[in-house]
Structures are given as structure tokens and as C-alpha cells.
Amino acid sequence: MKYEFLWTLHNHMDQAGAAETCKFGDQTTSDVTVRLRNRDGRPEWFHCHSSILMKKSKFFANWISKHPTYPSPESNNCIEVHCPGSELDHYVKLLKLSYLSEESVSDSWDSVKSSLGVLRASIALQCETITKSCIQYLEAVPWDEKEEEEILKVVPTLGPEAMPILARVQPVDTNATKTVFISAIRLATTLENSFPPFTDELKTSAQEQVEYMLLEDEETSLIAVDEEVKYEARSGLGKMFTNFEKGLSLLPSEFDRSPEAAEQRVLQSLSDLEWICSILPKMEMMKDFVSGWACISDHVLAVVQDEKYSSGLWAIKAKLIEVTGKALDAIGYGNVVLPAPSRVQFLKTWLPYIRKLKPLLDSKSADDEAFPYKMDSDLCQNIEGAITSLVLALPSNDQADILMEWMQRTEQLKYPDLSEAFEVWCYRTKSAKRRLVVGFKGIDNPTISF
Template sequence: MVSCQDPFPWRLFIALLTDDLKVSAREQVEYMLMEDEDTPFITADEEVKSEIRTCLCKIFSSFEKELGSLLEADLSSETAEVKALPSLSDLDWMCNILPKMDLMKDFVSSWVEISCNILAVIQDKKFDSTLWGVKVKLIEVVGKVLDAVGFGNVILPTPARVHLLKIWLPYIRRMKPLLDLQGSEEMGFPYKMDEDLCQNIEAAIVSLVLALPSNDQADILVDWMQTEQVRYPDLSEAFEVWCYRTKAAKRRLVVGLNGIDNGTVSL
């Protein structure tokens, strides 16, 4: 194991792109980022951050390439799963490392940018009843992205936050009952959204919705109420808060207008 006095093994991030060294590289990086007196020197190093950003771009590029190739190639479902999962798993792991380097915004921005491309592939009819492992892993990664944005660890412009929700909320809403159904019909079906994952995603979405401007909240909540499947995620809390805020805003407006009228009369 590398000692704390050794330079941060930032080049090990490149090993994430090769299976042989991946496990060892992850262990090295995780060890170097353990909380101790040397950690701030590592996480503040701009050379380290630059290398990590480069590696992150390569992993995103690899993931997009592998995912896109699934539509072009005539692969079995097992082969397609094996082809797409490694780079997605790398991205999932990076979500655990980047917050320690204050680089999660780089990840989130890239994820938002390619979200439409991801869903264009994964929601193709060709994969309606396959790629369950990839679909669940996508939800796990999206959950971390929503958590980062929803609870203020990553600050995005309002249009980007709205885009993130409008892209991934329908996917999550659609996949949850499909995974539950598949699990009930197939004994030992390994792909599911566990309770903790469901709760974390729901809490992050509610927090994210409530931080949006009122009109954007209304658009998302109306869409949520109009769907047949509204049990998950449950946005009732967000809806109740939106109703209360809207009612309070109207009251303030009425009071303000009455004050203006009274002032005009007194003049």
C-alpha cells in the first residue's frame, strides 16, 4: 500500500480504464483519500484535479461509445450487458471519490449533458426486456447526481436542474414498477431498487423540486399528477409545500394591492 508521504497516485485513475489494474487502482486511490492530516494537501492539488478531470472525460467518452454501439451491433442481451456495465460502474465509483476532491460538479455537468443520449439508447424498444443490470446501475448513478444537486452540494443553473428532473423523473417513474413486476415474476431476479435507494432518490427529488421557481414546480407536479403511476416517487410533500407557498404568495399580493389602493385613496 502506498504511504501517505508518497505523491498521490493520480496516474492510477488511468488504470480505471483497464480491468487488470482496476481493483488495485481503486484501493490505492481510496487509501490516499482517507481522512487524515495529509488529505487536504492531496485534495487541493491542482495537478491531481486536472488529471482526474481528464480521466473522468475519458470514462464518460468510453461509456457513451460503448452504450451507443449497442444499437449498432447484433449482440445477445448478456454480451450487451457485459459491454456497457464496466464504464458505467467506473462512473458510479467516481461518484464516491469526486466529492472528496470538490469535483462532483464536473461529473454532474457531464451527466446532464449526455442524459438524452443515454436514454435514447436504453429506452430503445430493442432493450425493453433486457439490460436490467445497466438500467438499475443507471438509477443508482442518477440517485447520486440528484442527491448532489437536490441537497445543494452541486449548484446548477435553474434550466439545468429542470432539464435533469424532466429527463430522469419519467425514467425512474417508469422503471420502478417494471423492476418490481420482473422481480415478482422471475424467481431470484437480482436487479431491484432497494428501500434505501428508493427513499434517497425520493428525498432528493422532493428537495430539488422545492428549490425550483414556482412555475417550474407547477409544470413538474402537474405532469406527476397526470401519470397513471404516481406511487413512486411520491411528490405529495412537494405538492403540499407548493400549494402552501402559492396560497401565501397570493395573500401577500392581495395585501399589497389593498395597501396601494388605500394609499391612493388617502392621497
């Protein structure tokens, strides 16, 4: 539905004198009648004053200056302005605002939705003062999600003068993005805990924002490989490793005083390391984690497998498998390239631990349904796949050593299941022997060509 503005001029009084006393809708002093009519012909009349309209609207000022001021059915004294039916209230409000001072106009804005509608009308009728005031309001006030969607939809259609409204949603330059990202990483990797839980909440929020920026923002993905950004992440990773090792070193003494607090401290450090593993691949830095984890693996296992903790530290022991799984995945699928001896050493360090702990966790879970640390099926499958891939990428003699040890421990054949790796190894061994035989025959019967 559309409406038409029909403006009919009446020469009732001197315009300069009217400007001092005129009020919107005052028929006794009006020299302009505004008629809105729909396509069905139902009119709504508004009595206005040409002096006001000419002062506040270039659109009407131009029209009035070009047309006679005496109404006549035969004359062309009308302006038709088309607008959607849903915009009627906004155009009426615009007429009312024309009668207010600039300060009063600024105080009249009461909602984003209404102001956006008036802005459309104001730009269409070239009401510069009202347009400026409306833009200032919309640029300054908060928007909810629906309002922001509507603004992003409407404002670009209103021309360049409305674009300041979108300042808050414009892309920032690369340096600003990098600065924000570095600050977020610094906060996400902080070890300061002076004001818990406030500090913890800030840290968690920063970690979530770093993840979002890396996973959802294409521009940030490019910044993530910047050397300054990688330096900050590497520094944070180093602090996390140091904090984790410190917690392990203090564990024996702290465990005697407060087992739960001691375990929670180490567990938090592990959780931080697990989190940073989720962002390092996007920054092409997973090798930093794998190398650091490999360096401390012997110390970690020596502590947690101490007889003192044989019936405890289940949360830490289970979390160690999850974190180690990240490293196994990176190594096994070639995302982190290490020399074969390093890969063999890493696997031989952690494979016995995983073999031993998995059935223990399953047994605890079977005995106590409330036991929360059972390895879920996805984690088991991912680790098993990574180990299989890792084994198959080793030199054949190293494969044979690992598979031989695996088969000798019949009670541990259940997990991880390396039967696929064994089958591939057997096939490769037979193929290698055939190639060797063919090679010897070729030497005994050389082909001579002239």
C-alpha cells in the same frame, strides 16, 4: 517482577589472554560472575569475562574502570541493573551475543519480538555494535500487524538512535503524497484491458486505495483539491464518459452478436462512473460529473429505451438509476449549483424514466425471486428525497408544471411520492397570494409620515 544484575569481579587471569580463549559460561576462565536475582532472592549465575564486557558495553566499561578488580564482601564491587522480569531472556541473549563477531551477531537475529527485547537491553547497557546490528535487522525485515503495533509502542521510548526503525511508517512529504495519489487515480481510471483479470485487479485495488486515501487520510484530503490532482481526475472522468458513450454506440451491433458481452461492457463503464462519483465530492468536482451526465442523458435514454431492449438490459437500466441518483442528490441538496432551467431540464429528462422503470423492476422481482435488479429501499428513499428537494428549489411555475404532470398520471403516483412537495407548494402559493393582497392594500392606503 524485576531482576538485578550483580557483577562480581575475579582476578583469575590476565584479561588480554582471556579475550582470545574465553567462552560464555566458561567458569574456568571467567573473571566476572553475573548474577541475576529476583526480588525473592533466587539467583541465576552466568560466568563472563571482563575483557568482553568492556569491549562490547560502555556501561560495563565505565563501571569496571571505576571499581577495584579484587572481590571483597566489604567492597562496592557490584552493579545493579534493573529490568522487568519479562526481559530476563533478552538480557541473557545480549550477554551471549557479546561473545560473537559482528557478522555472527547479524546472522543471529531470528524474530522481531526477540530482537526488539534485545534492543531494549542493548540500549540500556550501551552496546553500540549490537544495537546497530539489531536496528538494521528491525528496519529491514517485514512486520506483521501485531509486531508493527509493538514497534510503534516501544521504539519511540528508546531514544533517537532507534528511530531509523520507524522510517517505513513516517509521514511522507506533500509532493510525494501527491505523486502517489495522481498515479493511483491514473491507474484507477485506466481503460486498458490488455491482460485481464490482472489489469482488472490492479484497477480495483487502485480504486480502493484512492477511496481510502480520500476518506481516511486527512493529508490527502488537502491534496485532493490541488489543481494537478483535479486535472488528472478530470481527465479520467472524461475518458470514462467517452468509453461509456462508445459502448452505447456499439451496443446495437454488439448486442446482436453477443448480448451478454455487449451488456457487460456498458455495465462496466457505468460501474466506473459510479465509482468516480464516490470520490469527486471530496475533490470538489461533482459538478464536472453532473454536467457531463446531463449532456449525454438524452443519448443514453434513447439507446436503452429502444424497443429492441424492451425485455433486456435490466442490469444497465437499474444501474442507470443508481448513477443518476448520485447526480440528483448533488443537485437536489445544493452540492452542485446549476441554473434553474438546467435543473428543470435534468429532472424532466430522468423523472419519466425512473417512474416507468421502478414498477417494471418491482414486477420482475415479484414474478421471479431470483431477479437481482430490484431497487432497494435505501436507494428509493434517497432518490425520492433528492427529487423532492430539487422540485421545491425550482421557480414556483416550474414546480406547478412538474406536480401537475405527476398528478395526472395516477398509475405513477406511487413513486416517487411528491406529496410532500405538493403540500409545500400549496402552502407557498397561499402565502404568496396573501403577501400580494397585503401589498395591494398597502399601495391603496399609503402611510404618510412627516
